[in-house]
Amino acid sequence: MPLYLHNTLTRQKEEFQPLDPGNVRMYVCGPTVYDYAHIGNARPAVVFDVLYRVLKALYPTVTYVRNFTDVDDKINAKAKATGEEIGTITARTTEAYLEDMGALGVLEPDVQPRATQHIAEMIAMIETLIEKGHAYAADGHVLFSVPSMPDYGQLSRRNRDELIAGARVEVAPYKKDAADFILWKPSEPDIPGWDSPWGRGRPGWHIECSAMRAKYLGETFDIHGGGLDLIFPHHENEIAQSRCASGTAFFARYWVHNGYLTVEDEKMSKSIGNIVTVRELRGDVPGEAIRYALLAGHYRQPLNWSSAHLREAKTALDRLYTAVRRGLSVDEDIAPADDVPFEVLAALEDDLNTPLAFAHLHELATTANKAKTDSQIVAATEKLLAAGRLLGLLGEDPESWFRWQPEGEQAGLSDAEIDALIEARRDARHAKDFAEADRIRALLTEAGIVLEDGPQGTSWKRG
């Protein structure tokens, strides 16, 4: 079946038809790099990673661009507050972001442009907008003239009053219209700035994405993604700048947005103090469990993050890895099948229906668990692994999955301590000291270690 995606522009699920089936092009707004990624930042990265994997399964070439916003007032504020150099903050945070997303099984996009390396392209685009009468310079600033674009507002479908209220536009004497937005602004000497025809300054956030997208994907392309909160003003303004600069009737064909995320039923915010970073979560569970939890609901639905939800994800993956481990016990060289199981791909082709894909994944595990002959077990496990790979799951070795150890106080016994206890238990049994053997087993159970006595001796896992 063809791929269907919900398009925010039309508010409808539409069949995906690429402009060039030989090269499908997608842009997703990336992080502003000034702090560790929180779980709300991780959601779009994981959701669009699934879309990227599906596109790669369907088309010969996919060009996926996700930017780093490394010039922004939030970064400047952080530098002021901490005394750390701006370049140090952005480099460290960029690296941490990539590491965290890697732990969540997020493939690196084909191009990851940094805003500070594309200032010339931004200035050129602003100059074009001024030439075409869509922007004006005033008082060291350059502003986009919203009234110059008659069909402004198509994506967010806001009327003029809502536009002005929603933009939270500060009253500024240099603005000709309250809805006009900033393309360029002056920089004081102590914050980053670049020479421009309008003096030393820095770009507004919206123009960054427009300029980087234009350079790597062209004037028109297939899919633009991001979180729901970016529809207005960020994406609306990206459309305005890009279309007015290029003179094209459209910009991205399909606008795909993931839903909001709350934590324990509350909006995540610094003031409430309930920001959950990926870094913290990685100390509690393996990265794949975080990924599973992010994909367990449909991407367009709101997601309420909770520790119970995360535990369920870990348990669900334990079940899948149990099936994989059984397959590996029959054939240690088992690998994902070349073809993705039809029903899993079909679920994802239906606007990335990950809950349905997960249900099929568990059916495949059930089939693998029920398989009797070695060849049946191998075939079923290969299918399960192929489905897992499309979803970015089941990439770990089952033994290390089951022995994964949380950080800090919750870490419990180390691998060496567990091995030593198992050996002591074996010695006790040999000496027919069953009371001692039972005592050790109880101690391990208490510590959350599950023993599995088999023909080749005792193996263990963290439960």
Ligand code: ZN
């Ligand atoms: Zn953007």
